[in-house]
Amino acid sequence: MHAFAIFEDDHTVTDIELPTPEPRGAEVLLRVLRSGVCHTDTHLREGYYDLGSRGQLNLVDRGVTYPIVLGHEVVGVVEAVGPQATGVDVGERRLVYPWIGDGTCDACLAGQENLCPAPRNLGVAKHGGYADHILVPHPRYLVDVTGLDEGWAATLACSGLTAYSAARKALPTDPALPVVVIGAGGVGLTAIATLSALGHRAIVAVDLQERNLQLAREMGATATVSAAGEDLVADILATTGGPVGAVIDFVNNSATAPAAFGVLRKGGTMIQVGLFGGEFVIPTALLTLKIITIRGSFVGSLDELVELVTLAKRGGLPQVPTIDAELSAESVQESLDRLAAGGVPGRIVLSA
Numbered sequence: 001m002h003a004f005a006i007f008e009d010d011h012t013v014t015d016i017e018l019p020t021p022e023p024r025g026a027e028v029l030l031r032v033l034r035s036g037v038c039h040t041d042t043h044l045r046e047g048y049y050d051l052g053s054r055g056q057l058n059l060v061d062r063g064v065t066y067p068i069v070l071g072h073e074v075v076g077v078v079e080a081v082g083p084q085a086t087g088v089d090v091g092e093r094r095l096v097y098p099w100i101g102d103g104t105c106d107a108c109l110a111g112q113e114n115l116c117p118a119p120r121n122l123g124v125a126k127h128g129g130y131a132d133h134i135l136v137p138h139p140r141y142l143v144d145v146t147g148l149d150e151g152w153a154a155t156l157a158c159s160g161l162t163a164y165s166a167a168r169k170a171l172p173t174d175p176a177l178p179v180v181v182i183g184a185g186g187v188g189l190t191a192i193a194t195l196s197a198l199g200h201r202a203i204v205a206v207d208l209q210e211r212n213l214q215l216a217r218e219m220g221a222t223a224t225v226s227a228a229g230e231d232l233v234a235d236i237l238a239t240t241g242g243p244v245g246a247v248i249d250f251v252n253n254s255a256t257a258p259a260a261f262g263v264l265r266k267g268g269t270m271i272q273v274g275l276f277g278g279e280f281v282i283p284t285a286l287l288t289l290k291i292i293t294i295r296g297s298f299v300g301s302l303d304e305l306v307e308l309v310t311l312a313k314r315g316g317l318p319q320v321p322t323i324d325a326e327l328s329a330e331s332v333q334e335s336l337d338r339l340a341a342g343g344v345p346g347r348i349v350l351s352a
Contacts, residue, residue: 003131004329006045008066013333016067018127021135023082028136030094034154035129035327036073037335037348039185043275044070044124045336050277052254063118063125070332071129072098072122073349075145075154079133087139094142095153095309096134098122099161099299114299130332132352141302143309151322151349155186156308158299159320159347162273163190164308165300169271170246171198178202178240181221182260183250183274184212186320186347189219191248193318196220197311204240206232206256209343219318233262244268248297254278261292269293321346 001020004013023029043049044064048056060066074096078088088094101108101116108116122128122136136142145153170179179200181188184207195203196219205216206225213224229235236259237243243265249256252274260270261282272294286292300308311317325331327350335348 001132003069003127004327004332005067005069005130008047008060011045013130013329013336014067015329018069018131020133023080023085023135025082026084026138027082028078028085028088028139028142029080030074030076030096030134030136031079032074032076032129032131032134032327032352033093034075034150034352035071035350036154036157036159037325037332037339037350038073038158039187039339040072040124040158040275041070042336042340044068049275052277052279054279065125068124069127069131070123071131072124073154073157073159074098074122074129074134075150076129076134078142081139085139088142093145093150095145095157096122096129096136097141097143097302097305098124098128098157099302100137100141111303112301114301130327130350143305145309148309148312149319151324151351152319153309153312154349155190155320155322155347156312157305159187160190160308160312161300161305162297163187164194165304166248166250166271166273166297167191167194167198168304169295169297170195170248170269171200173245175199175201178204178223178244180204180206180236180240180244180247180260180263181216181250182206182227182247182256184209184216184221185250185344187273188250189215189320189346191250192216192221193219193320194308196318197316204236204244206236211343211345215321215345219320227256232256232259236263246271248273250274251276254280264290264292267291269295271295271297273297323348325350327352
């Protein structure tokens with residue numbers, strides 16, 4: 001099969017040929033139709049995460065083996081099934097849940113494979129959807145998205161799921177009390193749409209780009225704040241009318257994390273999602289006195305993806321803008337470059 005890979009010491013997307021997998025056991029082979037481009041792919045291309053003063057977290061130390069075929073937001077059509085694969089037929093179109101664990105740990109057995117300490121994530125630890133085909137280990141990881149736009153549906157596997165899981169962590173709270181969303185890129189916009197779909201009526205979007213803030217208003221944000229000012233904490237508090245109960249930070253760098261902490265009321269929660277990197281110093285006395293909760297949130301469970309797709313099928317989830325591009329080495333390279341530079345209005349989705 002034809003695929004587009006990243007090598008460890010070369011950030012250029014390279015055309016490669018791989019044997020087309022033959023599904024065994026309960027495995028399912030899909031021909032890729034749509035493959036979303038995620039900011040996580042830019043980190044995988046670079047090979048590390050920024051840990052601030054602690055240096056870098058090299059992804060090879062986390063089990064990533066290069067060369068790797070990226071792409072974890074995939075809609076495909078079933079082409080072949082293993083002899084033990086049931087519940088799915090050749091010709092069916094499905095969304096792939098890529099956050100696959102080892103199947104044996106406590107997290108996996110509890111249905112929280114995204115928390116597995118030894119993940120086998122497609123497009124991260126295993127070859128993903130920047131290719132003609134993708135091999136999925138079991139039919140349970142395939143979600144029926146019939147009736148949904150396939151390009152948008154592909155983004156639900158990561159962007160949508162990440163936003164949905166983070167939004168659920170910010171709720172329940174009084175629908176009239178502000179929830180602040182920092183970062184109105186593709187994932188942040190989806191979170192705003194999700195909060196609105198779940199009935200929240202006070203959503204404050206924060207971003208550097210006015211274009212993104214306009215999209216945030218279209219997705220359901222009731223107020224917006226430019227992050228370009230000199231005092232982001234003061235600007236947010238002026239908009240919200242005082243400290244807030246929850247902040248979801250889809251940037252999560254050395255500037256936004258302290259701002260998220262600074263706008264929380266007593267008993268508030270900051271949900272840290274972004275992987276832009278950096279660090280922030282926590283005033284330990286304030287952490288105690290304000291009874292602050294700091295939560296990390298990384299993608300979501302298979303059950304959460306099913307919930308999200310159900311919500312989308314009911315028409316309750318506004319559709320985040322998608323930018324169509326060709327599934328080719330040149331287009332993958334260009335898309336990753338655009339994401340790394342910042343400011344993409346919505347999500348880029350590659351079509352085979």
